Amino acid sequence: xxxxxxxxxxxxxxxxxxxxxxxxxxxxxxxxxxxxxxxxxxxxxxxxxxxxxxxxxxxxxxxxxxxxxxxxxxxxxxxxxxxxxxxxxxxxxxxxxxxxxxxxxxxxxxxxxxxxxxxxxxxxxxxxxxxxxxxxxxxxxxxxxxxxxxxxxxxxxxxxxxxxxxxxxxxxxxxxxxxxxxxxxxxxxxxxxxxxxxxxxxxxxxxxxxxxxxxxxxxxxxxxxxxxxxxxxxxxxxxxxxxxxxxxxxxxxxxxxxxxxxxxxxxxxxxxxxxxxxxxxxxxxxxxxxxxxxxxxxxxxxxxxxx
Amino acid sequence: xxxxxxxxxxxxxxxxxxxxxxxxxxxxxxxxxxxxxxxxxxxxxxxxxxxxxxxxxxxxxxx
Numbered sequence: 001x002x003x004x005x006x007x008x009x010x011x012x013x014x015x016x017x018x019x020x021x022x023x024x025x026x027x028x029x030x031x032x033x034x035x036x037x038x039x040x041x042x043x044x045x046x047x048x049x050x051x052x053x054x055x056x057x058x059x060x061x062x063x064x065x066x067x068x069x070x071x072x073x074x075x076x077x078x079x080x081x082x083x084x085x086x087x088x089x090x091x092x093x094x095x096x097x098x099x100x101x102x103x104x105x106x107x108x109x110x111x112x113x114x115x116x117x118x119x120x121x122x123x124x125x126x127x128x129x130x131x132x133x134x135x136x137x138x139x140x141x142x143x144x145x146x147x148x149x150x151x152x153x154x155x156x157x158x159x160x161x162x163x164x165x166x167x168x169x170x171x172x173x174x175x176x177x178x179x180x181x182x183x184x185x186x187x188x189x190x191x192x193x194x195x196x197x198x199x200x201x202x203x204x205x206x207x208x209x210x211x212x213x214x215x216x217x218x219x220x221x222x223x224x225x226x227x228x229x230x231x232x233x234x235x236x237x238x239x240x241x242x243x244x245x246x247x248x249x250x251x252x253x254x255x256x257x258x259x260x261x262x263x264x265x266x267x268x269x270x271x272x273x274x275x276x277x278x279x280x281x282x283x284x285x286x287x288x289x290x291x292x293x294x295x296x297x298x299x300x301x302x303x304x305x306x307x
Numbered sequence: 308x309x310x311x312x313x314x315x316x317x318x319x320x321x322x323x324x325x326x327x328x329x330x331x332x333x334x335x336x337x338x339x340x341x342x343x344x345x346x347x348x349x350x351x352x353x354x355x356x357x358x359x360x361x362x363x364x365x366x367x368x369x370x
Contacts, residue, residue: 001352010350011347011348012348013351057368059368166367209366209367210338210339210340212366213364214348217348217364225364227365228368231368240339240367241336241339241367244336244339245336247336248336248337248338
């Protein structure tokens with residue numbers, strides 16, 4: 001298999017594009033495509049300040065690397081979730097995020113959930129109404145709240161996350177199985193900001209997870225390889241594996257699923273967002289926007305832990 | 308023989324087949340991994356040689 005550009009031996013085969021690239025041209029291609037997606041979806045400009053949510057994983061660190069290479073003003077945010085499970089998962093993730101930042105002279109904000117709210121994710125999850133040890137939705141709720149808080153408090157224009165196409169396709173698959181209309185309307189490369197809520201962008205949303213892994217490996221980015229020990233057996237990983245069966249037989253199926261959804265929504269398949277959008281108001285406790293008539297979901301979660 | 312290693316799991320396949328055929332034999336989806344040999348990325352048409360140790364790195368993460 002040869003590189004489409006220089007005919008040298010290919011390092012990565014992009015089956016969905018019917019194209020293979022050598023290391024050098026793949027490492028050029030990814031940032032160039034990311035820049036194209038940032039512009040296409042009007043995510044942000046070079047004059048804006050970007051907060052990149054970094055987990056220590058391949059996607060978020062690669063995103064930070066790409067934005068830095070493209071000359072964007074991108075600082076990082078690491079949220080320590082306090083997950084250990086015998087492999088020091090959070091401690092190791094934080095070490096790698098800090099190493100990445102210090103090695104490149106980049107600014108990294110660190111938030112420790114246990115220090116802020118007296119309990120880390122495992123305890124918050126067990127004590128939540130869900131009552132299960134592992135629940136990615138609780139972790140997601142906490143991360144979204146904290147990302148928005150730091151973006152707001154430090155005056156960032158936009159929050160960027162490392163969601164890749166496999167993440168997006170898995171979420172889309174789940175929401176479609178349940179016909180979760182409101183979630184389907186919200187999903188996309190860009191979520192516009194509202195008063196008290198930062199704009200959110202996903203510059204990697206059209207790259208396969210496999211491509212982001214190849215990018216991290218070829219770029220020499222040191223990332224945490226272990227899966228989150230609390231996510232093993234999660235529904236999203238199950239959906240990703242199912243979609244990979246489809247992709248193996250039908251190259252391009254995941255990309256087509258996601259892009260066709262975006263196009264169908266743009267063409268009016270779903271009702272206008274304004275028709276069902278809940279009215280938001282500031283949470284009386286933390287001030288972040290919520291549709292709840294009382295305090296927001298995050299504050300309900302940490303009630304009892306916050307003094 | 309050729310050894311494929313994915314996380315803590317090891318698989319043995321015959322030399323002389325392509326990476327894609329070896330993965331199919333082991334029941335591993337190429338869409339979910341990157342394969343490396345001696346630190347270099349290899350793709351599906353690569354012919355596996357006797358004694359090769361292929362490290363398979365899972366792409367799937369998240370929750």
